[in-house]
Amino acid sequence: MGMLSYQRRxxxxxxxxxxxxxxxxxxDxxxxxPTCPGWTLNQLLRHLGFAHRWIEQVVRERHPTADKSxxxxxxVDGFAGESAAELGPWLMEGVELFEKAMLGGIPDDVAVFVPGEPSHRFWSRRMAHETWVHRYDAFHALGLPFEIDRDVAWDAMYEWMLILLPIIHARRPALGSLLGQGHRLRFFATDYTSxxxxxxxxxxxxxxxxxxxxEMRCSVYVRAxxxxxxxxxxxxxRPAKSEVTGDKQLLREFIEAARF
Structure with a gap:
């Protein structure tokens, strides 16, 4: 168990x-x-494909930052009426272009998003987890069973806790209302023993x-x-899908405030 390799991501x-x-x-x-309110599956697919192509472009063209413009x-609000026959090949082309650009090598001063975090490591991880989480969104919308390799999920947990949480804090003012009150939340992965x-x-x-x-005293403990x-x-x-002890209201408020 541990962080995934660059190639694995x-x-x-x-x-x-x-x-x-x-x-x-x-x-159809x-x-x-449902997990991306306001979007259809058509729009979700466009979102994911455009994300792959955005990073491919900024890496290939050697932009110093990941230029959001x-x-x-x-x-993606305007996308409707497209078919899987159109979007399937487009999605695969985009992610393969992304992989090719990433394998070409990325200097640390290219496509910077988080200062101090090497771009090759940040973007390989970010796109890996962006992709599987959105596959979950799509499968959930279609009522399909979903599984993900637990080591991939562990790498996503590492990213969320140590890299994304500061970004979320900067973007989600509501999270500030939960700070400074002595609260801590503890999460246990039940399919690992270490x-x-x-x-x-x-x-x-x-x-x-x-x-x-x-080891810290916490307000709420979650096991799943x-x-x-x-x-x-x-x-x-929802938290109800897991074993939760302690302040369940705090957990609900935190998840709502910290949505990424």
Whole structure:
């Protein structure tokens, strides 16, 4: 168990896109996606494909930052009436272009999103987990069973706790209302036995902190398989699906405030 390799993350992005595309035959893309309110499946697919192509472009063209003005990932409201026959090949082309650009090598001063975080590591991880979480969204909308490799989910938990949480704090003012009151939330991955399966979100200070393998008194404790924990933190699955003890209202408020 541990962080995925660079190649494994790129492979995950491609494989997860392929699994998504393979489920689209004869599917009505106008169906709503409950975990992405306001979007249809058509729009979700466009969002994911544009995300892959955005990072491919900024890497290939050697932009110093991940220039958001080049991204169309959140400009998908106008897409409707497309078919899987159109979007499937487009999705695969985009993720394969992304993989090719990433394998070409990325200097640390290219496509920077988080200062101090090497771009190759950040974007390989970000697109891997962006892809499988959105595959979950699509499968959930279609009523299909979903599974993800637990080591992939563990890598996503690492990203959420140690890299995404500060970004979420900067973007979600509501999260600030939970800080400075001594609250901590503890998450246990039940499908791992090692200490590294335990994570804590510390809200007691001025900024939220994700911590691994630290024993602290907490307000709420959550136990679930690692993939369920990740999907809960992403606001995809309700806490009721897991074993929760302690302040359940705090957990609900935190997940709502920290949705990414």
């Amino acid at each position: 790129l492979t995950t992005a491609v494989e997860e896109t392929s699994l998504l595309v393979s489920a689209l035959d004869d599917v 893309l106008s169906v709503p996606v 080049l991204s169309r990932a959140h400009s 200490a590294s399966s335990r994570w804590t979100v510390d809200l007691s200070g001025d900024v939220p902190m994700g911590r691994r393998d630290v 398989p690692i993939a369920d924990l990740v999907l809960m933190l992403y606001g995809r699955r």
